[in-house]
Amino acid sequence: MDQRNGGPKERGLLKGVSIFADLDAPAVAALERLADVREFPDGGVVVSQEDTGDALFVLVRGKVKVVLYGDSGREIILSIFKTPGDFFGEMSLLDNEPRSATVIAAEPSRLMVLSRRDFQAHIESHPRTALRVLTELSRRLRRADAVIGNLALLDVYGRLAGKLRELAAAEGEETDDGIVLRQRPTQAEIAAMIGTSRETVSRALSDLARRGHVVVTGKRLVLRRDFIAGDER
Ligand code: CMP
Secondary structure, three states: OOEEOOOOOOOOHHHHOHHHOOOOHHHHHHHHHHOEEEEEOOOOEEEOOOOOOOEEEEEEEOOEEEEEEOOOOOEEEEEEEOOOOOEEOHHHHHHOOOOOOEEEEOOOEEEEEEEHHHHHHHHHHOHHHHHHHHHHHHHHHHHHHHHHHHHHHOOHHHHHHHHHHHHHHHHOEEEOOEEEEOOOOOHHHHHHHHOOOHHHHHHHHHHHHHOOOEEEEOOEEEEOHHHHHOOOO
């Protein structure tokens, strides 16, 4: 159910969002007053590819995935947002084209929603937010370039190794055993991120585990140091 102007949990959230980091407290408070809060169940569609873009979204809690669907219904995951303050939906607001991808809640999620009109008015009066958006778009384009390169140049093992190292760098914790991912993506999610089947990911992960490069226990995955350094072959 929609809930306007969320309670204390949402207050201050926009300050943690990279594109709003330069704003003073009154400007943040003004934006937060304009924002709605919406809840999505696991599997709920937040935006659909080809729809008109009418809002910017900021993750308050939960996890969403940015996906494309092939004609056969096969899913490709372009990105996963799970850090509170992650934002999406900016592209169609900036270029006035339809939504570039579908965004789906991958667990029950709470999102702040800022209308196109309020976002555009804000950008016009706060150029530093626009610069921050450009910085974030460059970062995402770099990541997309790396993914394109990996898809074209590496086999499935190379792509899986690259994805695991990327996850380790982004969210891994250093331990004596190696780098730990406490909430690894599912095999189906990894498959959709590296353009292969779940069965192939399952086989490749078992192979890496048998060779002692990774240890998988439920949602927890440990990457050994030799593997992080790239000496797994
Ligand atoms: P928009 O096109 O409005 O709606 C879909 C959103 O998904 C898009 O804005 C971006 O916020 C996000 N998105 C699309 N492609 C990528 C990508 N390659 N990496 C990260 N986010 C993306």
